Each structure stands twice: as C-alpha cells, then as structure tokens.
Amino acid sequence: MSVFNNPAFDEHESVHYFTDQTTGLRAIIAxxxxxxxxxxxxxxxxxxxxxxxxxxxxxxxxxxxxxxAAMANLPLGGGKAVIIGDPKxxxxxxxxxxxxxxxQLLRGEYITAEDSGMSVHDLNLMAEQCDYxxxxxxxxxxLGEPADGNPAPATAYGVFVGLKEAVAYQLKKPLExxxxxxQGMGHVGFRLAKLLSEAGTRLTVTDIDTELSQxxxxxxxxxxxxxxxxxxxxxxxxxxxALGAIINDSTIERLQCKVIAGxxxxxxxxxxxxxxxxxxxxxxxxxxxxxxxxxxxxxHQRIESSPEKLKxxxxxxxxxxxxxxxxxxxxxxPTNLVANAMAEERFQQCGASS
Ligand code: NAD
Numbered sequence: 474m475s476v477f478n479n480p481a482f483d484e485h486e487s488v489h490y491f492t493d494q495t496t497g498l499r500a501i502i503a504x505x506x507x508x509x510x511x512x513x514x515x516x517x518x519x520x521x522x523x524x525x526x527x528x529x530x531x532x533x534x535x536x537x538x539x540x541x542a543a544m545a546n547l548p549l550g551g552g553k554a555v556i557i558g559d560p561k562x563x564x565x566x567x568x569x570x571x572x573x574x575x576x577q578l579l580r581g582e583y584i585t586a587e588d589s590g591m592s593v594h595d596l597n598l599m600a601e602q603c604d605y606x607x608x609x610x611x612x613x614x615x616l617g618e619p620a621d622g623n624p625a626p627a628t629a630y631g632v633f634v635g636l637k638e639a640v641a642y643q644l645k646k647p648l649e650x651x652x653x654x655x656q657g658m659g660h661v662g663f664r665l666a667k668l669l670s671e672a673g674t675r676l677t678v679t680d681i682d683t684e685l686s687q688x689x690x691x692x693x694x695x696x697x698x699x700x701x702x703x704x705x706x707x708x709x710x711x712x713x714x715a716l717g718a719i720i721n722d723s724t725i726e727r728l729q730c731k732v733i734a735g736x737x738x739x740x741x742x743x744x745x746x747x748x749x750x751x752x753x754x755x756x757x758x759x760x761x762x763x764x765x766x767x768x769x770x771x772x773h774q775r776i777e778s779s780p781e782k783l784k785x786x787x788x789x790x791x792x793x794x795x796x797x798x799x800x801x802x803x804x805x806x807p808t809n810l811v812a813n814a815m816a817e818e819r820f821q822q823c824g825a826s827s
Contacts, residue, residue, distance in 0.1 A: 474525060481532035487582070488532070491575040496568040498556065500575060501527055503535040504583050505551040508820050511581050512552025513607060513768060514538035515588025516572065516599075520559040531555040537761065538768075540816040544793055545765035546786070547772050550820065552583040560590035566598050573599030573606070581605050586771055593622055607771040615770075615787055617780035624767030627783070628736055629664030631766025631790045635758055636665075636710060636734035637672075638791030642798050643732050643756040644709060649673030654708040654730065657715025658685035661736040661764075665714060666693050679703045680715070710734055718742040720757075725749055734758040747807035758794050759812040765790060
C-alpha cells in the first residue's frame with residue numbers, strides 16, 4: 474500500500490524513508506503540517522511487525538503533534554519519527570548518530586525529541602550530528618530550579634492548571650472542596666497528586682504497581698483502590714494518567730465523575746465517545762490540550778526564555794481549556810470535536826494567503 478492510500482494519511486506535507494546499511498537503521502519521518510512552524514515530535518523506536526504498521530503509526534502521531542502544538546499556542550507544527558527495531562537489542566550508538574544525520578538532512582523542517590524506546594543519551598548522540606534536537610537539555614524548570622530535561626514536571630503542572638480551570642468553569646468549586654480520582658501514579662500522576670494535595674484536594678488513586686499507589690497513600694493521605702475500581706469512584710474529577718483508550722464502551726457507563734482531566738494520550742478509544750460523555754453531562758478536557766506541558770517546556774529550552782515565561786505559557790493551558798468548554802456549551806458539541814476544529818482553524822488559516 475502506498476503512503477497516499479494509508480488510512481492515516483491526512484495530506485501530510487512530506488514523508489521520508491531512511492536506511493543505513495552500516496548500522497541497520499530503518500526509519501520513517503513524517504511531517505504533517507508546518508504552517509505554524511517546524512514539525513516537532515518525538516522519535517520512537519519500536520519492533521513494528523511491518524513497515525506498513527510503522528508508517529501508520531508515524532502518520533497518526535505526526536498529525537496529533539500538529540493539533541497539540543496549535544492548541545498550545547506554539548510556533549510549531551507536527552512531525553514524528555519512528556525507527557523500526559527492538560530498542561533493547563538493535564539500538565546502537567552508531568545507529569543513533571546515523572539517525573541524527575538523517576534528521577539534519579531535513580534542515581529543520583522536523584525537530585526531534587524523546588519518545589518510547591529512546592533516552593536522553595540517544596538524543597545526545599543524535600545532537601552530535603544534528604542541530605534539530607529538543608528535550609535533551611534544560612536550563613531551568615518552571616519554578617526556576619535546575620532541571621534535567623525530564624518533561625514530566627511541566628506536563629504535570631499543565632494538567633494541574635487545566636484541571637483547576639475546567640473545574641472552576643464546570644463545577645464552580647475550588648480545589649480544596651474537590652475529590653479527584655487519579656489512574657496511574659507514575660512520573661506525571663504522582664506529581665499531579667502532589668500539586669492537588671498541596672491545594673487541599675481529596676485524592677483516590679490506583680496503579681498496577683501497588684508500591685507506587687502505597688507511596689501516594691502515605692505522602693498525600695490518598696485512598697487506594699484496585700486498578701479496575703477507579704472507574705466507579707464517586708469523585709468530582711477522573712484524571713487518567715496511565716494509558717490510552719480508557720474511555721471506551723465498557724468503562725463509560727461506570728464513570729461517576731463530572732469532569733475528566735488527565736495526562737494520558739488518546740484517552741477516548743474513539744471520537745464518538747466524546748459525544749457519549751457530553752450526553753452523560755461529563756465535561757471532557759481534551760487530553761492533548763492538557764498534556765502539552767512537555768512540548769511547551771522543550772520549546773522554551775530551545776529559545777531565549779525564562780522560568781517566568783515558561784510558567785506563564787504552561788498556565789495558558791487553563792484558558793484554552795475554558796475556551797473549549799465554553800464553545801462546546803454554546804454550540805452543544807462534544808469538547809473533543811471543538812478542540813479539533815479550533816486547532817484546524819489555527820494551523821489551516823496561518824499562512825493560507827502566502
Ligand atoms: P509513567 O510510565 O511514568 O506512568 C504511568 C503509570 O501508570 C505507571 O506507574 C504504571 O504502572 C501505571 N499504569 C499502567 N497501566 C495501568 C492501569 N491499567 N491502571 C493503573 N495504572 C496503570 O508515564 P508518565 O510519564 O507518568 O505518563 C503518563 C501518561 O501521560 C502516559 O499516557 C503518557 O503518554 C502521557 N504523557 C506523558 C507526558 C510526560 O511528560 N511524561 C507528556 C504527555 C503525555
């Protein structure tokens with residue numbers, strides 16, 4: 474099947490295939506849209522069953538980055554890279570350098586960053602060969618403290634602000650009167666729990682790693698529930714911070730919350746689940762708006778910026794979420810569709826006359 478016939482193809486501006494016989498590199502870079510700026514998105518290494526699967530993944534992910542960057546008010550577009558192979562056994566330093574050379578060939582049309590199967594070490598190797606790498610160094614975090622490039626603190630803060638504003642709009646409740654159920658106590662979920670706990674929010678948490686949920690119970694006096702019981706918790710907010718597709722036909726009827734606001738990517742299994750949430754009176758804060766803190770952080774580390782500017786940018790996530798909720802109410806539409814339409818307005822109109 475050709476690129477143009479792939480169901481995930483959405484008028485991507487360019488798709489590049491790269492090989493390197495010496496290192497065994499086989500990679501695809503897709504650039505979806507650069508009207509707002511160069512396509513930024515992570516490089517993923519995964520043992521795809523076929524090059525067709527790799528193509529579908531990179532096309533889908535690159536498109537997602539265009540929408541995320543547009544709604545985060547970034548001068549960036551959407552791009553993504555995939556390397557076909559098992560990172561545990563096939564990845565070598567030479568392969569990473571070869572990948573850096575390939576990214577350099579695109580002369581900034583695409584800026585790469587970390588994704589699954591890749592590490593900061595790998596990005597540093599690519600950066601030896603390439604000027605277009607993000608997220609492998611950090612000058613500061615949003616609090617003005619030294620930082621190591623891990624995007625999770627910025628992501629968690631963006632989710633916290635988005636959740637707070639969504640609840641203020643939807644429930645007219647301050648954080649100290651809230652009960653939030655968080656799925657996943659990993660890098661983002663735990664930090665989100667800390668921010669909420671400091672604001673006086675009551676927490677219920679779960680994680681497949683019981684040590685992590687017990688750690689949260691101890692640190693934040695959180696109630697711990699079994700992994701499958703998180704959907705039934707009678708809380709004001711459900712915050713998915715573990716994995717995607719958790720809003721689906723089997724979970725949606727069980728939800729007791731009034732707001733969904735979390736970090737996980739692709740929370741809705743299908744777009745139609747957004748409409749069902751609307752019908753149930755649950756306000757869904759679109760995932761890619763809430764979890765944009767990581768790319769906002771990467772952007773500020775690449776330009777002349779400051780912790781204050783980074784923090785202000787992260788806090789703009791709150792405004793964006795409220796705009797989406799308002800527009801969804803006014804037009805009686807699901808928030809996921811409103812967010813997509815707003816993103817399209819931004820990246821399609823920009824530069825349209827040129
Ligand atoms: P992580 O791997 O550190 O944490 C995920 C946690 O979820 C782990 O502790 C894992 O044990 C737990 N988990 C997995 N399956 C579960 C289940 N069925 N029920 C309950 N817990 C389960 O990942 P993270 O960096 O905290 O990211 C969390 C989510 O946010 C992911 O979906 C990620 O793609 C998304 N995200 C993260 C960032 C970031 O900056 N880290 C940025 C954007 C989006």
